[in-house]
Structures are given as C-alpha cells and as structure tokens.
Amino acid sequence: MAQEKEDLVMNGAGIAELGFPMWPQFNPDSYIDVAECLRSGKVNYWTGNKGMEFERMFCEWTGAKMAISCTNGTAALHIGISSLGIGPGDEVIVPSYTFIASSFAVVQAGAIPVFCDVTDDHTIDPAKIEELITPRTKGIVCVHLYGVVCDMDQILAVAKKHNLKVIEDCAQAIGAKYKGKYVGLIGDVGCYSFCQSKHFTTGGEGGMVITNDEDLGWECRSFRDHGYDVRQRMNMLALEEKLPYIHRRVGFNYRMTEMQSIIGINELKRFECWNLARRLRYAKMYDQAFGGLKGIKKLPLSTPDRQNSYWWYPIILDLDALDIDAAGMCKALAARKIPCYGILWPESYLESAYVDHVGFGSANFPFNSSEYTDPASVQYDKVKCPKAHALRACTFSLFLHPSWEEVHINACIDAVKAVLSEHMKK
Numbered sequence: 001m002a003q004e005k006e007d008l009v010m011n012g013a014g015i016a017e018l019g020f021p022m023w024p025q026f027n028p029d030s031y032i033d034v035a036e037c038l039r040s041g042k043v044n045y046w047t048g049n050k051g052m053e054f055e056r057m058f059c060e061w062t063g064a065k066m067a068i069s070c071t072n073g074t075a076a077l078h079i080g081i082s083s084l085g086i087g088p089g090d091e092v093i094v095p096s097y098t099f100i101a102s103s104f105a106v107v108q109a110g111a112i113p114v115f116c117d118v119t120d121d122h123t124i125d126p127a128k129i130e131e132l133i134t135p136r137t138k139g140i141v142c143v144h145l146y147g148v149v150c151d152m153d154q155i156l157a158v159a160k161k162h163n164l165k166v167i168e169d170c171a172q173a174i175g176a177k178y179k180g181k182y183v184g185l186i187g188d189v190g191c192y193s194f195c196q197s198k199h200f201t202t203g204g205e206g207g208m209v210i211t212n213d214e215d216l217g218w219e220c221r222s223f224r225d226h227g228y229d230v231r232q233r234m235n236m237l238a239l240e241e242k243l244p245y246i247h248r249r250v251g252f253n254y255r256m257t258e259m260q261s262i263i264g265i266n267e268l269k270r271f272e273c274w275n276l277a278r279r280l281r282y283a284k285m286y287d288q289a290f291g292g293l294k295g296i297k298k299l300p301l302s303t304p305d306r307q308n309s310y311w312w313y314p315i316i317l318d319l320d321a322l323d324i325d326a327a328g329m330c331k332a333l334a335a336r337k338i339p340c341y342g343i344l345w346p347e348s349y350l351e352s353a354y355v356d357h358v359g360f361g362s363a364n365f366p367f368n369s370s371e372y373t374d375p376a377s378v379q380y381d382k383v384k385c386p387k388a389h390a391l392r393a394c395t396f397s398l399f400l401h402p403s404w405e406e407v408h409i410n411a412c413i414d415a416v417k418a419v420l421s422e423h424m425k426k
C-alpha cells in the first residue's frame with residue numbers, strides 16, 4: 001500500500017513550480033478589509049459583525065434558512081451530525097472513498113461509521129446502502145466528491161424508507177446543484193469546507209453548515225458555541241452579562257474569526273461570476289477534448305439533474321486499451337510538467353485508526369464499547385468495497401483552478417492526449 005502511494009506523483013501542490021498559476025489567490029479587497037479589521041480589534045465572531053454577515057450572504061446565495069459558520073469542514077460535519085441527535089450507540093453509513101474527515105466526524109460524534117462502496121461517478125452507491133442498515137443506523141453521509149453531485153433521489157428514498165437522516169458533505173462541491181437546488185439543502189444538513197485547496201478558502205481554514213430546518217439550525221449554533229442558549233438572544237456576550245448560567249447543552253467552540261469571514265464574504269462576491277464560471281468553462285473544455293476518446297472510460301459529466309461544480313476533474317482510464325494505469329499517467333504528465341493527482345483514500349477503512357480501533361481514551365471509544373457498539377460493525381478488516389478499490393488503479397484528476405487561463409487547460413489537454421496516444425495497446 002505504502003509503495004503504491006509513493007508511486008503516484010502527487011504534484012498538485014507544487015503547481016506554481018510547474019509554471020501554472022497557484023491556487024488559492026484571494027480577492028484583492030481582502031488585503032485591505034482584513035487589515036482594517038485587525039486595526040479595529042474586533043476580530044472575534046461576537047465582537048465584530050462579519051461572521052453574521054457571511055452567514056447571511058451564504059443564506060441569500062444558497063437559499064438556506066440557516067447558515068452557521070465554523071472553523072473548518074470537519075467541524076461543520078461534527079456540528080451537523082451531532083445536532084441531528086446522532087451519537088454513541090448509533091451507526092452512520094459513509095462512502096469509503098472520501099477524505100477521512102467524512103467518517104472521522106461520525107466518530108467524533110461518538111457514533112460508528114459503516115463504509116459503503118461507490119459507483120464509477122465517485123459517489124456513494126445508493127444500491128449498496130440498504131444492505132448495510134442495522135437497527136443502530138441513524139444516518140447517511142453522502143459526499144459530493146470532486147464536486148460531482150450524488151444521486152440524491154435514490155439516497156433520499158432509502159433514507160425515507162428507514163427513517164435515516166441525510167448529511168451532505170459538500171466540502172468539495174461549493175456551487176453544485178441537484179435539480180436546481182444547491183447541495184446541502186437536499187438532505188437534512190449540508191456541511192461545507194473552506195480549507196486551503198477548496199473552491200475558495202477563508203484564509204486556510206473555514207466551514208459552514210446549512211439547513212432549511214430552523215430548529216436544527218439553532219441546535220447547530222448552540223453546538224458550535226459552547227452549547228449556550230442561542231434561542232434567548234443572538235449575542236453571546238450580551239447574554240453572558242445578563243444571565244449567570246447560559247450553557248444549555250455540551251458544546252464546542254467552533255467559531256470562525258472575523259478575518260476568515262471577511263475573506264469568505266469577498267470570495268462569495270465573485271464566486272458565481274468568476275470562480276464557478278471559470279471552472280464550468282474549463283470543465284466544458286475537458287469534456288469536449290476527452291469525450292469519446294480511446295483510452296478514456298468515464299468523465300465527470302454534469303446531467304440536467306446533477307450540476308457538478310468541478311473542484312477537480314477526475315478521469316477514469318480504460319485500462320484495457322492502455323499499457324499504463326493512473327499512476328503511470330501521473331508520472332508521464334509530471335514529466336511533461338503538467339499538474340495532476342492520483343486518487344486518495346478510496347478505502348478509508350484501511351486506515352489504522354479503524355483497523356486497529358484507535359479511538360478515544362484508554363477504552364478506545366467508541367470502537368471497543370460493549371455498551372454502545374456492535375462488534376460486528378467495527379470489523380473493518382473484513383470490509384470490502386471492490387469498486388472503490390478498483391478505481392484507484394484507473395483514476396487521475398486534472399485541475400481547473402479559476403486562477404488558470406485557457407492556455408493552461410489546453411496544455412493539460414494536449415499532454416493527456418499525447419500520453420494516451422503513446423500508451424495505446426497495440
């Protein structure tokens with residue numbers, strides 16, 4: 001496994017060295033606005049007003065009734081999952097092929113992740129969910145990986161049948177839509193990340209929870225903020241002065257700083273017209289260049305229902321037609337100074353945290369809890385997700401950062417075409 005990983009050329013982070021414009025690049029207004037905020041000293045969610053402004057803007061943009069900003073996408077998932085009442089004793093179905101945070105957030109809530117295979121569109125396979133349901137199952141985390149929108153109607157149908165909550169992990173899918181609605185509003189709760197590499201970043205870290213369920217939204221606010229009684233009054237500082245005891249439930253401090261919110265506001269202002277518009281234009285260029293090409297099996301195409309937002313552009317190679325696999329493609333592209341990435345973590349259950357049951361405290365909670373955990377559900381060494389496993393060998397991703405110009409996209413296209421034609425099986 002380790003060897004396999006080393007063989008992949010992970011040159012995505014060094015794109016500037018390859019002569020491609022780096023990502024992220026910030027809206028220049030942020031340099032001025034952040035400096036002003038620092039000078040004002042109002043740098044915390046409760047002393048300034050930018051946190052709430054960012055949340056209001058996110059609501060207006062997505063149409064969500066509630067938006068709750070937070071420190072990062074993992075916190076957003078933790079807030080969403082816990083605020084839905086999911087915790088110790090419960091199980092949550094999660095795709096195996098995603099960043100570790102999608103399943104760790106379940107563990108952080110005290111519950112057990114149960115891993116589900118994916119389809120070749122890189123998202124959870126709705127047909128495989130039902131067989132994983134046990135009496136403990138309380139929810140499904142669906143991940144719109146790479147900005148590819150999950151098959152939501154099918155997921156919702158299973159959820160409805162078994163009375164399960166649906167948590168949408170939108171970390172890689174800012175701006176994606178399902179049947180005209182922004183992702184995050186299709187299930188019960190949507191969780192966004194504004195980490196360094198994402199569609200846009202709020203200065204390195206950041207997150208947002210959205211929901212159309214106001215009661216759930218208030219619960220999320222409370223959980224984010226030391227469990228204080230948010231319904232009493234919005235401003236925690238004022239409430240503290242008025243009442244001696246204000247902490248209604250156990251909560252965390254997952255608040256975003258004002259500087260992060262300012263950066264988020266400025267990125268949101270140019271998101272649709274610049275950031276997303278460019279990503280969609282570049283995706284079309286890749287679609288057109290690679291569609292029907294020998295050696296390529298599947299592209300992340302949008303459909304009328306599933307409007308992807310193209311964080312990255314994952315391509316599945318037809319290994320029957322080629323004499324190289326995805327790792328070989330990455331190496332060949334790196335040799336041509338083209339940024340690309342192999343796929344990461346198709347089988348999260350292989351991580352030693354899961355296989356060796358390394359959880360919290362001396363009891364390694366929740367994995368070894370005789371009270372809250374069914375031993376059969378944590379036999380991670382027995383889990384098999386063959387589709388996710390197979391995708392590792394044949395999938396690589398190209399980038400479509402908004403800081404790039406068409407010339408950069410064309411360079412990627414030309415290089416991929418050249419490598420494909422060099423490696424066609426005779």
Ligand SMILES: Cc1ncc(COP(=O)(O)O)c(C=O)c1O
Nearest residue numbers: 072073074099101102171193195
């Ligand atoms: C699919 C997915 N879920 C969750 C996260 C967690 O977000 P963050 O890194 O902001 O905690 C990430 C980001 O890295 C992600 O890619």
